[in-house]
Amino acid sequence: MWKATAALLALPCSCALAQSSVTLYGIVDAGVNYVSNAQTARTANGLKGGSQWSVMDGATGGIQGSRWGIKGAEDLGGGYKAVFLLENGFFVNNGAAAQGGSLFGRQAWVGLATPYGRVTMGRQYDEVVDFFAPLLAAPQWGGYMVEHPSDLDNASNTRRANNAIKYTSPTLSGFKFGALYSFGGTAGSFGKNSIWSAGMGYAYGPVNLGAGYLKARNPNTSFFGNNPNSGAATTNNLGGLGSATTAQSNPIFAGFASAQSLQIIGVAGSWNVGKATVGVGYSNTQFQDLGSSSGPNPFHYTGTATFHNAELNGHYQFTSAFSGGLAFDYTTGGGTAQKSSAKYELASMGLDYALSVRTDVYSLFVYEHASGTDSLNQSAVATITGMTPSATRSQVAIRLGMRHKF
Template sequence: MKKILLALSVSGVACASYAQSSVTLYGIADVGFNYTNIAQTARPGGTPTGGSQFALADAHTTGLSGSRWGLRGAEDLGGGLRAIFVLESGFYMNTGAFAQGGAEFGRQAYFGLSSNYGTVTLGRQYDPVVDFVQPFTASGTWAGYMGSHPDDVDNLTNTNRINNSVKFTSANYGGFSAGGLYSFGGVAGSVTQDQIWALAAGYTGASLSLGLGYLNARDPNVSFYGNTPNKGTATANNIGSAGSATTPESIPVYAGYASAKTLQIAAAGASYALGSAIVGAVVSNTRFGWLGSSAGPNPFGYTGTAVFTSFDLNLRYRPTPFLQLGTSIDYTHRNSVGADAGAKYLQLDLGADYNLSKRTDLYALAVLQRAMGTDSLGQPAVASIAGFSPSTTDKQIGVRLGIRHKF
């Protein structure tokens, strides 16, 4: 009997020890049909050409949640300390290919320690500005990637992650929390080349929530936009392209600013809950400074600083527990750079999301955008809804019907 009791006791201790560690497999599958009234196919002689487009596409390009699978693990080390890790891989449902430029764990890959005071993690991660300000945007709550500010100029829809980074996120103290990140440039002989740092803070209350943050990236063409396997060195434009006689341009809103020595993003957001409705507002300022440096190509000979200021006012409403409706209006303004007169972008977002179950939903999104002025490629500004091929004119409409499943 003593031997049996001893065996059961040891078995119980082993089970308790095992229960203190966990690994979770999780993911999202999000695919749907896209339509745009006009999309570029080429830019022969500097004049965009194209036509309407209807396509099957993964949500990475335009939808609510880019398809992914991941592993999340935690081990209790005692005394309130835990070891944690996340490995998260993005992929395209319509082709099966890796997203994030072909990176195996391109969405997130980090390891760290968590305590009652906060969490320290190391690896490829989201920056704190995304963590604290994205929840107040239309794109971060119901409008998906196509609801980003033009070409996601302020990265609030998380187009770019941060490699080689150390990140701290504090615990929540009475609704207040904060975070900071530093990414090592790793360049011999220069501490600051290719480095990135960011700070952010927020407050979450019963009705009112607030967030603000600041990010500074040196040599952003390489450090910020060039950190996936399909990107190149400083001699390549890792932001976008002016297109050619056989290919369309990409990211025309700011692709011409690859030579910037610094990228600075400052953003603030707020939301207020009114029963079944939540009103959100965001303002962001994106600065491509010291244009003309050796950080990237500069075919248009830009100097000085390109400054984008974006405003986002959005509303989401749940008439029933199963249905969410959303609308937002975005306005983005860029200053004059060189001989151009600057650019303006006005965008309207509409969306509806219906839950078939706790894990599966159907949704519909529509974005209308108008561009004015001269864009970064030195041409009359064309509309460029994030995730779609740019328009050939100053107007563009994008529509998506999608289905999403979480596991």
């Protein structure tokens, strides 16, 4: 009797499990990095720095940030599914939590997938990340060091959108589009701290095209300041001036924390010929209406600071296991906020060898040169993404890394 009852009770559970799935996955990326010059202090006599060797996680100096996540789907019938994803970022070199200590700082969302598209809610990537970024060198093969200076256009998803609702369409004749809105949650002001984004992609044969747009109100808190360790509007969440004992942070745009809004536009394309892929990309990043109460403004900037960024990249699959990539990126910034424009030239090379389907070893070489005046009202210094800024106009970074996916 008891055996029969237990068998009957088990039947509904077996059916439910057959229509649902939950997957544990992750990436561990670690390597040894060399930097020719890294700041150590800002003194009255100028910036101080020296060469540096270190073991670094992929999130700061490699191809991909280390992570683990859980994703799942439940079939609701008729082509509808309930879906969710929880993704944690961590630093493999010391075990610390990434994204300011967030438990699921990379992504955390739940939603509904239908034949007409997917709607999700939570902490998510914007549409610049979804449609523009995949055609650039950094997300494809180069990682964070190859990214545009300080990831100024968020193409390496350094920053996420909290409290966001997002729609992603199905692919229709090669086209796909999406839109996101992040609620600011400020009583009495619907638009304050809000973010909205839209994007579109097209793929046909060897051609891929993508474009993304993002507009963030009060970016110092809504976009740069949405991690647990971030500060209020009186804190500069974009970066810092440094001190007699600490290095500067993101000098390319740290002086623009008082922007009323941030606007990013990115367009990119790639063409595949046999084993070779060639890509181009352009982004326009604007810190608009400087001098607002959104963040500190130590240099009393007004107007708009604009950055133009252009990238040319190439990738070649020498064998099924061995591949390599080259990229050149040029950034110029300035506008009414600065007396002169800063310029950044970035040359990158990467080699990758797959030991198996899930494990590879790789090397990266990156050189950056800066000129002009940066956002901290100083002679611009080289700022390879993920590395401590240089004390000089030039910086070289080299990495030997290993990545495992599970």
